Amino acid sequence: MIWELDFIILTLVIFSGIAAITVKDLLSAAILFGAYSFMMCLLWAIMGAVDVAFTEATVGAGVSTVFFVAAVFHTTRDSKD
Amino acid sequence: MGVELFSDIASKYNYLGVVILMMIGLYAMIAKNNLVKKIIGMNIFQTAIILFYVSTAAKRGATIPIIRHGHNGHGHEVIHAAEYINPLPHVLMLTAIVVSVATLGVALALAVKVYHQYGTLEEDEIRGQLRNK
Numbered sequence: 144m145i146w147e148l149d150f151i152i153l154t155l156v157i158f159s160g161i162a163a164i165t166v167k168d169l170l171s172a173a174i175l176f177g178a179y180s181f182m183m184c185l186l187w188a189i190m191g192a193v194d195v196a197f198t199e200a201t202v203g204a205g206v207s208t209v210f211f212v213a214a215v216f217h218t219t220r221d222s223k224d
Numbered sequence: 225m226g227v228e229l230f231s232d233i234a235s236k237y238n239y240l241g242v243v244i245l246m247m248i249g250l251y252a253m254i255a256k257n258n259l260v261k262k263i264i265g266m267n268i269f270q271t272a273i274i275l276f277y278v279s280t281a282a283k284r285g286a287t288i289p290i291i292r293h294g295h296n297g298h299g300h301e302v303i304h305a306a307e308y309i310n311p312l313p314h315v316l317m318l319t320a321i322v323v324s325v326a327t328l329g330v331a332l333a334l335a336v337k338v339y340h341q342y343g344t345l346e347e348d349e350i351r352g353q354l355r356n357k
Binding site for chain 1 (some may be wrong): 241256257261278284317318321332335346
C-alpha cells in the first residue's frame with residue numbers, strides 16, 4: 144500500500160462526500176456521488192482489494208449513478224438543503 | 225525513527241477517515257430534509273463500513289492475494305500468510321456492495337412513489353401535508 148496516494152485519495156473521498164450532501168442541485172449531488180464512488184474504487188485498488196475495486200467501479204460508480212439520475216429525472220432537481 | 229513513527233500513524237489514519245465518513249453519512253441521514261440527500265447519506269455510511277473492513281485486511285509489505293507461482297509451479301513452495309493481504313474481508317465486502325446497490329434501488333423507488341403521491345421530496349412538506357389531512 145502506497146500510503147501517500149492513499150492519504151490523498153482519502154482526503155478527496157471525504158471532500159467529495161461533503162460536497163455531495165451540501166450541494167443544492169440534486170443532479171449535481173448524483174454526479175458528485177458518482178465521483179465519490181469512483182474515488183472509493185481507487186482507494187480499494189490502492190489497498191490491494193482488486194475484486195472489491197472492480198465491483199465498486201461497475202456497481203457503485205456505474206449502476207448507482209444511473210439509478211440516481213433516473214430518480215432525479217422522475218422527480219425534481221430542486222432541493223432546499 | 226521519525227519516519228517510522230510517521231508511517232505508523234499513517235497506517236492508522238484510515239480508521240479516522242472511516243469515522244469521519246460515517247459521521248458525514250449519519251449527519252446526512254438525520255439532519256438533511258431532502259429524501260435523495262438522506263439516501264446519499266445512507267450510501268456514504270455503507271461505504272464507510274466497507275472501508276473499515278478493507279482497512280483491517282491491509283498489511284504492510286504484502287501483495288494482492290494471488291499465490292505466487294501458483295499456476296505453473298509444482299506446488300512445493302512454502303506460502304507465508306504475512307506476504308499476502310487477507311482476502312476474507314474483501315469477499316465479505318463484495319456481498320455488502322451488491323446488497324447496498326439493492327437497498328439503493330428500493331430506497332429510490334420508494335422516493336419516486338412518495339414524490340408521485342405528495343408532489344415533493346422535502347420531509348417537512350410531506351409531514352405538513354400528512355398533518356393537514
